[in-house]
Amino acid sequence: MLAVGALLHAKQLSRSPFEITTALIVPVVQATLAVYLFRAGGEPGRLLEAAVGAGLMGVWSSVLFGSGGAIQNQRWLGTLEMIMLAPRPPALVVLPITLATALTGTYAMVATLVWGRLLYGIPLDFARPLLFAVAVPGCILGLGMFGLLLASTFVLLRNANALTNTLEYPIWLVSGMLVPITALPAWTGPVAAVLPTTWGARAVREAATGSGPVWPSLGICLAISLACLALGALMMTHVERRARAAATLALA
Amino acid sequence: MSEHAIEAVGLRRTYRSRTGWLRPQRREVEAVRGVDLTVGNGELFGLLGPNGAGKTTTIKMLNTLLVPSGGSARICGYDVVTRTREVRRRIGYVFGGDRGLYDRLSARDNLRYFAELYGVPGREQRRRIGELLELVRLDGRDDDRVEGYSRGMRQRLHIARGLLHRPRVLFLDEPSIGVDPVAARELRQTVADLAATGTTVLLTTHYMAEADELCGRIAVIANGRIQALGTPAELRRHADGRRVLEVEAYGVTDRQLAAIRTLPGVREASMDVVGAAQVLGVQSDAGYDVQADVLRALDGVRLGRVTARQPTLEDAYVAIVNRVAEERPIEAVAA
Amino acid sequence: MTALLRLIGTGGVIAYRALFNWTTPAMFVGTLLVGPLFQLFFFAYLGRQLGVADDRFYIVGNAVLAASVACVFGGTMAVSNERRFGTLGHVLLSPRSRTAIFLGRALPYALNGLLIAVSTLTVSSLLLGLRIPVTALPGLLLMLAAAALACGFFGLTLGAIGLRFRDVWLVSNVAVALLLLLTGVNVPAAGLPAGLRAVGGVLPITHAAEGARRLVAGDGFGAAAPALAAELAIGLGYAILAAALLKLFETESRRQATLETV
Numbered sequence: 012m013l014a015v016g017a018l019l020h021a022k023q024l025s026r027s028p029f030e031i032t033t034a035l036i037v038p039v040v041q042a043t044l045a046v047y048l049f050r051a052g053g054e055p056g057r058l059l060e061a062a063v064g065a066g067l068m069g070v071w072s073s074v075l076f077g078s079g080g081a082i083q084n085q086r087w088l089g090t091l092e093m094i095m096l097a098p099r100p101p102a103l104v105v106l107p108i109t110l111a112t113a114l115t116g117t118y119a120m121v122a123t124l125v126w127g128r129l130l131y132g133i134p135l136d137f138a139r140p141l142l143f144a145v146a147v148p149g150c151i152l153g154l155g156m157f158g159l160l161l162a163s164t165f166v167l168l169r170n171a172n173a174l175t176n177t178l179e180y181p182i183w184l185v186s187g188m189l190v191p192i193t194a195l196p197a198w199t200g201p202v203a204a205v206l207p208t209t210w211g212a213r214a215v216r217e218a219a220t221g222s223g224p225v226w227p228s229l230g231i232c233l234a235i236s237l238a239c240l241a242l243g244a245l246m247m248t249h250v251e252r253r254a255r256a257a258a259t260l261a262l263a
Numbered sequence: 264m265s266e267h268a269i270e271a272v273g274l275r276r277t278y279r280s281r282t283g284w285l286r287p288q289r290r291e292v293e294a295v296r297g298v299d300l301t302v303g304n305g306e307l308f309g310l311l312g313p314n315g316a317g318k319t320t321t322i323k324m325l326n327t328l329l330v331p332s333g334g335s336a337r338i339c340g341y342d343v344v345t346r347t348r349e350v351r352r353r354i355g356y357v358f359g360g361d362r363g364l365y366d367r368l369s370a371r372d373n374l375r376y377f378a379e380l381y382g383v384p385g386r387e388q389r390r391r392i393g394e395l396l397e398l399v400r401l402d403g404r405d406d407d408r409v410e411g412y413s414r415g416m417r418q419r420l421h422i423a424r425g426l427l428h429r430p431r432v433l434f435l436d437e438p439s440i441g442v443d444p445v446a447a448r449e450l451r452q453t454v455a456d457l458a459a460t461g462t463t464v465l466l467t468t469h470y471m472a473e474a475d476e477l478c479g480r481i482a483v484i485a486n487g488r489i490q491a492l493g494t495p496a497e498l499r500r501h502a503d504g505r506r507v508l509e510v511e512a513y514g515v516t517d518r519q520l521a522a523i524r525t526l527p528g529v530r531e532a533s534m535d536v537v538g539a540a541q542v543l544g545v546q547s548d549a550g551y552d553v554q555a556d557v558l559r560a561l562d563g564v565r566l567g568r569v570t571a572r573q574p575t576l577e578d579a580y581v582a583i584v585n586r587v588a589e590e591r592p593i594e595a596v597a598a
Numbered sequence: 599m600t601a602l603l604r605l606i607g608t609g610g611v612i613a614y615r616a617l618f619n620w621t622t623p624a625m626f627v628g629t630l631l632v633g634p635l636f637q638l639f640f641f642a643y644l645g646r647q648l649g650v651a652d653d654r655f656y657i658v659g660n661a662v663l664a665a666s667v668a669c670v671f672g673g674t675m676a677v678s679n680e681r682r683f684g685t686l687g688h689v690l691l692s693p694r695s696r697t698a699i700f701l702g703r704a705l706p707y708a709l710n711g712l713l714i715a716v717s718t719l720t721v722s723s724l725l726l727g728l729r730i731p732v733t734a735l736p737g738l739l740l741m742l743a744a745a746a747l748a749c750g751f752f753g754l755t756l757g758a759i760g761l762r763f764r765d766v767w768l769v770s771n772v773a774v775a776l777l778l779l780l781t782g783v784n785v786p787a788a789g790l791p792a793g794l795r796a797v798g799g800v801l802p803i804t805h806a807a808e809g810a811r812r813l814v815a816g817d818g819f820g821a822a823a824p825a826l827a828a829e830l831a832i833g834l835g836y837a838i839l840a841a842a843l844l845k846l847f848e849t850e851s852r853r854q855a856t857l858e859t860v
Binding site: 036037040043044047048049050177179180181183184189190191194195 | 629632633636637639640643644645646647648650771772775776778779784785789790
């Protein structure tokens, strides 16, 4: 059921020329941005780190706009009410959507790296290639579950887009995808510590550069994500009830 | 001032569509294949036809939104292709359905915006908008957002918008579609009042009763051509020389129906199911009294009410459209 | 003449309210005020970390860039939402000048963009501790206004393109990405290949960001005037382009029914 759901949503996304072209162009732009910035900063040695960071940013954007946008799109298509009518726990219905967006996010990561290699000749020599291959899907899975928590709040909000558009940069910033957390003001530390994105990004970076053990970070990322999933599922059930009472399911 | 509000000569329109991307296939669809019509000033003219017959295409050519592929048309004497600005000053366009309004604005703001676009002088705007809101009975709700309006209210707002600049010619494209019977009756009253004040109205509709009640003359368009044109009474004559026999029955077989079709004097026979009963409709030449033959053919079938009546405009319309359909199958045409 | 001004002014404002999706307070604050601020912080910290350029470079540049979001997406919505509401046909039936109707629509977005740019610049300067010389303020405001206007017309051009080619958001998203990358706001122009730099030169923002940095650095208005002129010229260019495209597409649509007008 989950697999079928994720597959169908990925299909729906991949049918839209908009999604495809965005998915083609955005990684190029992000790779370029990261590369030029790191080059201009005189740190060509850290280009791989930059590319991986840019890829992670892509994954996050994909999850964020995917889960936020998915709910919004379903609302526009008029299918949200239909989905909610299905005799399944709503969390199980929405999770595939976020997993599908995480899958397209994986693509964003790969594309960023490939473009980085092709256009700018960034050497793709990972310190621990095997671990990297595990860490990326792990991290994406975690983000997908985090996405569910977001999506469940989006169902309730008519203006989910407002949150979506606002949440892109702060998460990039706070979870240290390109800028090390240590460079940020101290008060962001605790926020970063509870975000699964922080730990996921750290695990992936550690695997790519060999700067630390990967497993602890990945473990924490998945643990927090599981908590998010549980919370999200609870929230979905609650939100479904609220939404029925507040009549926000139908198109605003 | 031209003596005709609308003149069209040999109006044609083809749509080209391309399907396929790698190996594009061009398809040409002739939506309108030569329409001639003349509508006098102050006339209320009806354009009837099945879906896809070319009604909306014809209207869009007359109101300058589409350039005809052939033929020419003039509104109040101005050519619709070359003198668009003059034409647009003189026409209003209202179409059915609930799109075509800015949902987030109030009725008043919608009208204000279009008043600006349609060149209503600033001094007059406020008064004119007030008048129209009253005319379409939206005063009181005029500051609510349109997204909360019912279909009937939106439809009335459409009409108010179409009238803002006091057009000489008003195109009403299926205005009563999806409107409840009471609202539709009020709508007809509004249209009749307009025509009474001298506005020329070109109305398309699917509702025969509406056309019968309102229109001075009617054109039936099918397959991209005008098939019949005249007053409702004249059109009814297409079914003239015919009588309609309606028989309520229970358990008529297909063989019996086929047999009735072959009876002398019978032109058409059809069967509808209404509730538990079948209703057999037989159109016959007026010279024959087919009732006895029909009842004989239905021997053994339990019968209900039997009525003979004069044909209505709807019978005439069905006769005209069916005649065209028999001549050549109607292609799927973009509306 | 007053009638024309009414069409541009009043008409533009009503159209803004009718067609801009982001006028609800939540959307406005979230997407337009807070969003650019985070974007600015992101690049400012990244710049600090990498030592590419100082805070002034990023704060001023991103503040100018902040004006573009409302304009690019607003311009897109100003034209393409007509399709969503099914009102395009009724607008095209207007006997009045298309150029005035649509150019009037760009102005509220430009004003909106200016507001965002000013607020972003103010808040971020306070938070990150950037001092702007008081004498530079009038010139800076002028520069931001020029950038916002150029972006407004740029957005309208995108909207016109979006009118003809179905996927409107694609056009605007690509445009936003290009602005981010090529205007020299975040990547110093010197670091870009010549081809990309040339593209950046004809985009809005590029010259205004450059000029604004000079002003904040205390170079005086004289040093920034050429940049201001260049930005205004680019704005004018997009205004003409937008008007030409709208005219072209309308004519084409009447012939080939390409804009589903109803």
